[in-house]
Amino acid sequence: MNELGMEHYMEFSPQKMAEGSNEADGESKKQGFTFSATPTLEDIRESMCRFRDERNWGQYHTPRNVLLALVGEVGELAELFQWRGEVKEGLVDFSARDKERVGEEMSDILIYLVMLADRCRIDLPKAITEKMNLNALKYPRDKVKGDSRKYNEYPS
Numbered sequence: 289m290n291e292l293g294m295e296h297y298m299e300f301s302p303q304k305m306a307e308g309s310n311e312a313d314g315e316s317k318k319q320g321f322t323f324s325a326t327p328t329l330e331d332i333r334e335s336m337c338r339f340r341d342e343r344n345w346g347q348y349h350t351p352r353n354v355l356l357a358l359v360g361e362v363g364e365l366a367e368l369f370q371w372r373g374e375v376k377e378g379l380v381d382f383s384a385r386d387k388e389r390v391g392e393e394m395s396d397i398l399i400y401l402v403m404l405a406d407r408c409r410i411d412l413p414k415a416i417t418e419k420m421n422l423n424a425l426k427y428p429r430d431k432v433k434g435d436s437r438k439y440n441e442y443p444s
């Protein structure tokens with residue numbers, strides 16, 4: 289049993305996902321949108337470690353510096369959305385170049401997050417699986433359906 293007490297409760301697991309057995313895939317998949325299968329987070333980690341080491345940049349990639357770089361990229365992503373009012377799903381009102389920029393900034397964010405996890409020795413795919421299961425425990429479907437309150441706002 290892990291520290292989250294999840295021995296018997298695994299709503300999400302890499303195996304279940306690989307088998308495609310999550311019955312609710314959402315509107316985007318119904319519309320034909322899915323992610324490519326690769327690169328995996330480990331592919332990104334390896335490739336960015338190589339990129340960093342070939343440039344002798346490891347000396348600059350301290351946990352704090354990588355975190356600051358990550359926050360900077362979040363700011364760059366936010367800039368692409370600011371002053372527009374609400375934005376439609378699929379970014380249908382963005383120019384092709386602006387939508388491409390959104391992908392670039394999201395990629396920088398993910399790259400720095402993976403680098404930060406590497407520097408902190410956090411196994412990110414494992415942590416994500418555990419966190420999604422914790423979310424499912426905190427927000428039981430039947431209890432919260434259609435209600436966006438935080439878990440501690442429900443009467444016990």
Ligand SMILES: Nc1ccn([C@H]2C[C@H](O)[C@@H](COP(=O)(O)OP(=O)(O)OP(=O)(O)O)O2)c(=O)n1
Pocket residue numbers: 340345348364395396399400
């Ligand atoms: N010391 C560095 C500098 C860059 N990168 C990598 C990780 C990011 O994916 C990307 C960030 O590059 P820039 O700092 O040039 O930022 P942008 O690509 O966002 O360019 P700009 O700030 O001009 O939009 O390059 C890195 O790993 N380590």
